[in-house]
Amino acid sequence: MNKIILKTQLLYSEMGKSEKKVADWLISHPGDNLPMSISELAELCESSESTIVRFARRLGFSGYGELKICVAGEQEKKVVLPTINENDSCFEILEKICNDAYLSFERTKRTIAPENIAAAANLIASAGKTVLIGLGSSASVAQDAANKFLRAGYSAYSYGDTHMQMIAASHMKEGDVLIGVSQSGASKDIVEALKFAKSRGISTICITGTDKSPIMKQSDIVLLTDTEETKHSSLALSSHLSRLVVIDSLCYYLVYRNEENGTGLDEENENNLRSKRVNE
């Protein structure tokens, strides 16, 4: 996995026409060392020196010199082209999915509002109990989250069927938190449940990958993850992973908070769990 090329792909859509020529050249010459000088590269890319400097800056380098050095540093790693096609072996697909996940994480870091994650974590930390709901693959995200939160010492539960979700919502009290997970942000039952909870004074959080979606209106705190349309199919693999890392970061934060109160994942407890092999 070549980080420079991945980053190039990540930022490709934000580039101008001429900058894209530079990007294209880089992507199509993965193994190559950069030609020694900026002028040479400018000529190869049919672009200008200034454009190349701008390109390097966009990727986060101080200038062309730094880019050149980093490209040399990434050398031997072979690059995997992004789109999966039907002749790929399973392993090639795995490589592409890992790349895709990396890009999705990068997009998530740019999309999510840091203050909102903090607010969500603090809300969960001080909540009476936390309920997570989602459908389909979002149900397993919700389940995973509940699992981890509970482990970290917080009362958390997840429900994957719409009846149970509504029942759970109706038994929540002020001071509790309801977290709705929905990639589309439009799953009717989830939105309804959040709306119902909100009307009763219960705090609501959503984790979604779609900006300006219905679920956002029903949520006190919005955690917006990778919003890139998935090109392939509704399997939406990498966005699923992005939602998980957001959960994981909340979870870690909560672990540390709880450790301060002495109710966290303490040694003894964890060793207990491990000896019973419930560590997964």
Place this chain on the structure above:
Amino acid sequence: MNKIILKTQLLYSEMGKSEKKVADWLISHPGDNLPMSISELAELCESSESTIVRFARRLGFSGYGELKICVAGEQEKKVVLPTINENDSCFEILEKICNDAYLSFERTKRTIAPENIAAAANLIASAGKTVLIGLGSSASVAQDAANKFLRAGYSAYSYGDTHMQMIAASHMKEGDVLIGVSQSGASKDIVEALKFAKSRGISTICITGTDKSPIMKQSDIVLLTDTEETKHSSLALSSHLSRLVVIDSLCYYLVYRNEENGTGLDEENENNLRSKRVNE
């Protein structure tokens, strides 16, 4: 092994006093990247620009620029393990978790046997039905996988409680596949279920993060993911993600296989799902 340093040592005796200062600096700063400019380095070595150029030429480079690039290329990409500490903000934790996930993917790609993924995919593709079992966070991996496999057009089911797992196993037939997910590879109930199935001629696959673990003995095909010990706690966040990307790659492969038979994720079906907002 750093070739440039070796070469420096080889030629050390032929160098002048000032050139040796450059050599000494290089040898005593093996990990470092070269400072950006030749003047900076000259100052650090208490020497001059021209001496450095001569030094670079002696090692066989065309000049300082080439030396700089090659040093960068030889740099051991020592990865800084981003340990999370208690003063990190939620967003910082998110960044570290993403890094950790990236590393975990890299490890998984190195650990997993490409031919085993292919074998697993083919087994699932030709199986009557596929059952996935796991406990704790592995249960949500299993659930997620079943969800996706089913979506891709394969009969797949997951069970998260030990009774149901055993019942399901006992109703499986030859030609079916049982997939056990277990990070430790030692969860007694999962291992037992696989053993039982295997004894009845059912194909077994395991997805585990622990080499030489009990579950491997009961599995026809082993998918070994990131085996790095998690330093933090048994939350084992990133290894969880690694297991998911393995699932995802199987799943993608199966989608393509099914498309060939015309039973895959076809447009119409997917649009249908989308219009009902069950795309997650």
Place this chain on the structure above:
DNA sequence: AAAAACCTGAAATAAATTTTCAGAACGAAA
């Protein structure tokens, strides 16, 4: 259709690298 925002490359400027060269340091021979 006008205005604003943005992208681009030629040229000017700045910075880094390489070369040149005069003198210092060392060694061998007288």
Place this chain on the structure above:
DNA sequence: TTTCGTTCTGAAAATTTATTTCAGGTTTTT
């Protein structure tokens, strides 16, 4: 110790390379 020749060195000049600026062009917005 002196003298000559060789090698090594660094300051400064020359050259190459990188960066910034700016005016003109393009696209987007209003």
